[in-house]
Amino acid sequence: MRALINAYIIHVTLGVLVFLKGWHTFDKKKWARIILIILFGLEFLIYTYGFFFYRTLPDNVVQLIRVMGTSWMLFLFYTGGLWFITDLIYIFVRRLLKKPWYLNRQSRKFRIISFTIPILFVTGVMINGHYKFNNPVVQELRLNIEKPVEEFDSVRIAVIGDMHLGWMINRKHAKRYVDLIMSQKPDLILFVGDIIDSHIEPILDQDIKDELVRLSAPLGIYSCTGNHEYRYDAEEKIQLLNESGIVMLRDSVVLIDSAIYVVGRDDKVILDRKSTEEIISENHVDMSKPVIILNHTPDNLSEESEAGADLALYGHTHHGQAFPGNIATEIVFEVAHGYKKKENTHVYVTSGIGLVGPQFRIGTVSEIAIITILFRN
Template identity: 65%
Template sequence: MRALINAFIIHLTLNILIFLKGWNTFEGKKTARIIMVVVFGAELLIYTIGFIFYRYLPEDITQFIRVMGTSWMLFLLYNGGLWLIIDLINAIRQKISHKPWRVREQSRRFKVITYLIPMIIVTGIMIHGRYRFMHPVVQQVPITIDKPAEGMDSIRIAMIGDLHLGYMINKKHTKRFVDLIMAQQPDLILFVGDIIDSHIEPILQQKMDEELSRLSAPLGVFSCTGNHEYRYDTEEKIALLNKAGITILRDSAVLIGNSFYVVGREDKVVPTRKSLKELLFLQSVEMSKPVIVLNHTPDNLAEEAEAGVDIALYGHTHHGQVFPGNIATELSFEVAHGYRKKKDTHIYVTSGIGLVGPQYRIGTVSEMVMLTVRFRE
C-alpha cells in the first residue's frame, strides 16, 4: 500500500506541474485552457477512482486504469524532461546574449511551440514503444560447446526471463507469451526467474496458471527463482509454478537424459543461497558433461565462468526497460543485455519478455531467446 501511495503522490505532483506549465502557455486562450481542465481533470478523476476502489471494480476496468495511469505518468515524465532541457537551453542562450530570461516573458508563439512539439514527439515514441512491447522479438543465438552430450548432437532451448505475471501483465499477455514460446517448438524451456511479479491473487483470480500449463517441451520446463518470487507469498507462488509444470530449481541440479545438467540457483536475496562451486559439489554435477546454469541477477559473471560451467543464463535487468534506464543498466552491470563469452562460459542476459510498470519498451526490446546449442561429437 505504501508503494501505491507514493506512486499516487508522484502522479499527482507531475499532473500539477505540467498543468501549471500549460496554463501559463495558453494564457488568454480560453478554449485551450478548458481542454486542459477537461483532459487533466478526467485523467486524475479516473486514476483516483481506480486507486481508491480498485478492489471493487471489474478487472477489465481496473486493468484499463492501470495501463492509462502508468502510460500518462511516463508521458508526463518524458515531456517534463524535454521541457526542462528546452528551458535550460533557452536560458543559457539568453544568458550568453546578456538578455533577461523569464518564463512568463517568452512570446506566446515560443511557449505554444515548445509545449506542443515535445508532446507530439513523445506520443510518437510511446506508440513505437508500445508496439515493441506487444511484439516481442525472438533472438537466435548459436552456441557450440566443446563437450559431448550423450545421445545428442544439438538442442534448441527457449530462454525466457521476467514475465512478471500479475496485475499489469494479465492472462491475455500470458497467452500471447505462451503462444510465442510454443511456436518455436523448443526441445527445452528455461526461465531465469521473476515469472510472477508480486502477489499471487491476480494469478489465481485470472487462472493464469492454465496458460502456463500449456508450456511443454520434450526435455522439460525449468526455472530458477528471482527476487520477485520472494516479494510476497513465496512458497505459494513456487508451488503454483511447480504444479503448472515449471520445475523450480532452488539451489539444485537435474541431469537431462544422462546428457547434460541444468542447474538452478536461488536468488541472491536468499541468505542461505550456496556458492556455485558448493552447489555443483553438493549436487554431484559431473563437469565432464555440459552444464547450464540459471541465475537471475547478472551481478557476478565471474562466479559461473570460474566454476567452469558451459552456459550461464540471466535476466533481471530488463535492460532498463525504457530510456534512460538502458544507459543506467549498462553502467551497473558487466553485461546488461545480450551475449558474451567469459573464459569458456557462454553468457546471455535477456532483457525479458514482460515488464514492470508502464507497458512500453523504449530503447530496449521485449524478447525471448532461442539458443541453438551444438555439442562436440
C-alpha cells in the first residue's frame, strides 16, 4: 500500500509541476490557462477518485483509468525532463553570453516553442513505444551444445519471460501472446517466471486460464517462479498455472524424453532456496546430457555456469522497459538483455513479452526468444 501511495504522490507532484510550467508559459493567454485548469483539474479528479474509490466503478472504467493514469505519468516524466534540460541549456547559454538568464525573462515566443516541441516529441515517442509493446518481436538464436542426444538432432525452444498477466495485461493480450507463441511451432516452451502479475482475481474474472491452456508443445511446457508469483495468493497462482498445463519447477528437475534436463529454480524471494549445484546434486542429474536452467533473476550468472549448465535462461529485467531504465539495467546486471557465452554456458536474458505499469516499450522491445539448439550427433 505504501508503494501505491508513493506512486500517487509522485503522480500528483509531477502534474502540479507541469501545470505550473504551462501557467508560466501562457501568462498572457487566458484561453490557454482555462484549458490547463480544465485539463489538469479533470485529470486530478478522475485519477484521485479512481485511485481511492476504484471498487465503486465498473471494471472497464477502472481499466481505462489504470491505462490512462500510467501513460500520463510517463508523459509527465518525459516532458518534465525535457523542459528541465531546456531551461538548463537556456540558463547556460544566456550566462555564457552575459545576458539576463532568469526564466521569467524568457521571451513569450521562446516559452511557447520550448513548451510545445517537447510535448510533440514525447507524444511521437510514446506512440511508437505503445506500438512496440503491442507488437512483440521474435528473437531467433541458434546455439550448439556439444553433447549427444540420440532422440533428436535439435530442439526448438520458445523462451518467454514476464507476461505479468493481470489487470494491465489482460485476456486480450494473453490471447495475442499465446497465438504468437504457437505460431512459432516450438518443440519445447519454457517460461522464466512472472507469468502472473500480482493478484489472482483478474485471472479468474477474465478466464485467462482458457488462453493459457491453448499452449502446447511436444516436449512440454515448464517454468520457474518469479518474484511476482509470490506477490499475494502465491500457492493459488502456482496451482492455477500447473492446472493450465505449465509445470512449475520449484527447485526441481524434469528429464524430458530421457534426453534433456530442465532445472527450475525457485525465485530468490525464497530465502532458503537451494543453489543450482544443490538441485543438480540432489536430483542426480546426469551431466553428460544437456542441462537447461530456468532462473528468474540474472543477478549471479556464475552460479549456473559453475554448476555446469549448458543453457541458462533468465528474465526479470524487462531491459528497463522504458528509457532510461534500459541504461540502469545495463549498469546493474552483467547481462540485462540478450545473449552471452559465460565459460561453457550459453546465457540468454529475455526482456520479456509483457510489462509492469505503462504500456510502452521505449528503448527496449517486447519479445519472445526462439532458441534452436543443435546437438552433437
